[in-house]
Amino acid sequence: MKVAIIGGTGFVGANITQRLVTAGHVPRLLVRPGSESKVPQPESCEIVHGDVGDLSALENCLTGVDAAIYLIGILREFPAQGITFEALQHQGVLDTIVAAQKLGVDRFLLMSANGVHAEGTAYQRTKYQAEQALKASSLRWTIFRPSVIFGDPEGRMEFCSQLKKDIIDSPMPAPLFYAGILPTDAGGFELAPVSVSDVADAFVLALSEPRTESQTYSLCGPERLSWKAILTTIAAAAGKTKLMLPAPVAAIRATAAVLDRFSWFPISRDQIKMLMEGNVCSENDSFARLGLTPTRFGVDQLDYL
Template structure:
């Protein structure tokens, strides 16, 4: 099967390319100029150069493909640089749907995100809107909603590597965020980290399993971990111990309101809000429905740190 991938040079994309090639598929990647060094298994892939906003490049990438996978997602937007949630997480999906319809590609697999909703942050809202556009497209769709994804970043941005860099390696104490006035439950909100290898396996399986069509799958790790436990696990995997202190969310949000326009500031207001909401699967256990067993999140799995 020839599979067009939009976002195939990113963190999830490089792992997915390897899974697809191992399964006998041919990935065709839309590659931005200057991103050649990010291509995994280059000799096994077909390449089309261009950006998602370029309709001619999109059409070329999808022409002759059997399916398309859309992976592009960003954690922060920088409008001055043209990097926005609206452009990359919503409009890019809409344009790729149009290209699929124009080129006769009827199978579309989308990477969304766990915990999204229509009235959430700009990140959550644009992911939700992209899902709705795909469901209304008439294409044979599957949507995956991963929680926070961990795994060997291979030089890219990844959840645990970013926390190690910004928090564990910092000389400052690690912040245990909390809302309200009482610090008693600081750092207790929960996440369910999921392995990038498991996410790639789910996408690969969906391409050949018709039972996954018109289905949405939440992808969470086997266990829930508090923010504090996640930081402790990352510290242990890094061979460090880390002093942790309660950090009132309102103070960080105030600082972010002034500074999150700058890339050097480690967290945006929206990112902090989504962290405090937690990110676990309360229902719709996607891995069980797919017949896959998720990889545990522990220090041994974080050896790449």
């Protein structure tokens, strides 16, 4: 099977590309000029140069393929640089849907995110709008909603390595965020980290399984872990111990309100909001429905740190 991948040079995309090659498929990647070195196993891939905003390049990428996978997602937007949630997480999906329908590519897999909803942050809203557009199309669709994803980044951005860099390696104490006035349950909000290998397996499986069509899968790891437990595990994997102190989230938000327009500031107001919401699956049977067993989050899985 020949599979077009939009977003194939990123962290998740590289893992899916490698899984596709292993499974005997031929990935065709839309690659921005200058990013050719990010293509995994380039000898086994087809490359179309261009950006998701270039409709002709998008159509070239989708011409003659059997399925399309859309993976582009950003955690922060910088409108002055043309990097926006609307352009990359919504309009890009709309354009890919139109191109797929025009070219007769009727199988479409979309990576959304756990916790998206119509009234959420700009990140959540645009992901949700993309889901709705795909569901309203004539395509045979499958949507995946991963929680925070961990795994060897191989030089790319990844959840645990980013936390190690920004928090564990910092000389400052690790912040245990809490809402309100008193530090009750500081750092107690929960996430369900999911392995990038498991996410990649789910995507590749869906290509050959008709039962996954018209289905949405929330992909969470097998455990709900507190923010404090996750930081403790990352520190242990890095061979460190880390002082952790309660941190009022209101103060962090106030600082971000002034500084999050700068790329060097590590977190935005919306990211803080989503973090405090937690990120666990309300229904945790997706891997069972797929016939897969998710990987536990622990020190042994973080040796890349």
